[in-house]
Amino acid sequence: MESGSKLRTITKLLYGTGDFGYSMNNSIIAALFPIFMMDVVGVTPALAAAALFIGRSWDYINDPLVGYLSDRTRTRWGRRRPWLLFGAIPFALTFILLWIKPGFITTQSGFLIFFAAVYIIYEASATTVYMPYFALTPELTQDYDERTQLTSFRMLFNIIGGLTAYTLPMLVIGSMVPENANRVVLMAAIFGLLAAAPFLIVFFSVREKKEYIEQAQPKLRDAFKAVRNNKPFFFGAMIYLCTWIVIILVETNLMFYIKYVLKRPGQSSLLMGAIFISAIIALPFWNWISKKGNKRVAYITGVSFWAVMMCVLTVLNPETPIWLLLLMCTLIGFGLSAAQVLPWAIIPDAIEWDEYQTGERHEGIFYSLITLMGKMANSIAVPLSLLLLEFTGYVSNAAEQPASALFGIKIVIGPIPAALLFTGIIFAIFYPLSREKYTQIVTELNLRKEARRKSRAAQKLPEIEGQPVSD
Numbered sequence: 001m002e003s004g005s006k007l008r009t010i011t012k013l014l015y016g017t018g019d020f021g022y023s024m025n026n027s028i029i030a031a032l033f034p035i036f037m038m039d040v041v042g043v044t045p046a047l048a049a050a051a052l053f054i055g056r057s058w059d060y061i062n063d064p065l066v067g068y069l070s071d072r073t074r075t076r077w078g079r080r081r082p083w084l085l086f087g088a089i090p091f092a093l094t095f096i097l098l099w100i101k102p103g104f105i106t107t108q109s110g111f112l113i114f115f116a117a118v119y120i121i122y123e124a125s126a127t128t129v130y131m132p133y134f135a136l137t138p139e140l141t142q143d144y145d146e147r148t149q150l151t152s153f154r155m156l157f158n159i160i161g162g163l164t165a166y167t168l169p170m171l172v173i174g175s176m177v178p179e180n181a182n183r184v185v186l187m188a189a190i191f192g193l194l195a196a197a198p199f200l201i202v203f204f205s206v207r208e209k210k211e212y213i214e215q216a217q218p219k220l221r222d223a224f225k226a227v228r229n230n231k232p233f234f235f236g237a238m239i240y241l242c243t244w245i246v247i248i249l250v251e252t253n254l255m256f257y258i259k260y261v262l263k264r265p266g267q268s269s270l271l272m273g274a275i276f277i278s279a280i281i282a283l284p285f286w287n288w289i290s291k292k293g294n295k296r297v298a299y300i301t302g303v304s305f306w307a308v309m310m311c312v313l314t315v316l317n318p319e320t321p322i323w324l325l326l327l328m329c330t331l332i333g334f335g336l337s338a339a340q341v342l343p344w345a346i347i348p349d350a351i352e353w354d355e356y357q358t359g360e361r362h363e364g365i366f367y368s369l370i371t372l373m374g375k376m377a378n379s380i381a382v383p384l385s386l387l388l389l390e391f392t393g394y395v396s397n398a399a400e401q402p403a404s405a406l407f408g409i410k411i412v413i414g415p416i417p418a419a420l421l422f423t424g425i426i427f428a429i430f431y432p433l434s435r436e437k438y439t440q441i442v443t444e445l446n447l448r449k450e451a452r453r454k455s456r457a458a459q460k461l462p463e464i465e466g467q468p469v470s471d
Helices: 009-016 018-041 045-057 059-072 081-097 108-135 144-167 169-173 178-205 220-228 231-261 265-292 295-315 322-346 349-358 363-391 403-413 415-429 435-459
Strands: none
Touching: 009 018, 009 144, 009 178, 018 045, 018 081, 018 108, 018 144, 018 169, 018 178, 018 231, 018 363, 045 108, 045 363, 059 108, 059 363, 081 108, 081 178, 108 178, 108 363, 144 169, 144 178, 144 265, 144 322, 169 178, 169 265, 231 265, 231 295, 231 322, 231 349, 231 363, 231 403, 231 415, 265 295, 265 322, 295 322, 295 403, 295 415, 349 363, 349 435, 363 403, 403 415
């Protein structure tokens, strides 16, 4: 798997594929699930928001539990990989459940119960694969720049997953209308099974380091104490949280923006394609910027640009020429690329800080709390954005939306994301772990490991002709 202390490119590539399935399903849900419930099933925006909130709230328990269990898992396949093997197929099947229009239900309260229940089931299943997958990142390499490269490979497939989610599903569905309910289920079956395959690829192609597998199982109390005392993790988590909320808000509301503000639903795949293709092309640039300086500075530069571009969207309208829309989408993708890569590249460095302070590694707990924070924010931010649409007068599946509803859509596309991104920038400014400090920590950890290795070797010295070997 490795050559010396460096990962081979094929290892990075194969590991990165795992993010395709997670990203694709997540983006399909973010972009299409609210509009599916509202325009196909007929759920009101308020009840759709409630279903999303209830489903996401289960992860407040689910994520830390899976993270802790994966930290304590000990098998011949490692700590994380068994979860990928046995969780991939349930992940696909529960995704399909989300998109069934329950013909036996006729009341709004019934729809709420049904969709909240299937969302809980899906999220529980999804956590068993993507949380252990995320926790593999710091276990594959300790190198500061190589982690950014590894994350770039992940984000390459993450963005490809997003591109797939925003372009291909609607080609299967056609349009989100009640008559196409069967097409929605067909879409879910195709993309649910497609999403499961990458986790199996990671299981068969990536190996965990033996030294981490052999470490003692951490206690739950010690794991949470390590999180509480880890200052780099706190700042990294806040950077991730502010950025992730924006990504979710944009994913959830961009289809509404294209359909009702720009009045170009037929060109949604083209515009989305421009965003994600641009984001893919920009990945090497942000990797280079990070390597020349550090991840913190690269993040500040990238998301500042993205925030400005999102605000510009509020002045576009149906008369805006298509070339200008494509240019804006390209620029947005350029900033989105930085927001996708850099927060995930910053987080793993807190694992070594934790090991330096405690002598233990708690990747599962750290990554479960990161995903939990993202889901808590998601469970609040997305429903609030849908409630804002209801408050401003959104009418489900209407040909024209009132001016107040159009204003509400613009608010959650421009000013709110910009404010959150600049909050993330403030946390990045005060992030305490520089490249130099991180390098010192890794050097000290390696010295400790070498000392332990020599100590174990000294305790197992062979006997020669019945006499112990002496110094």
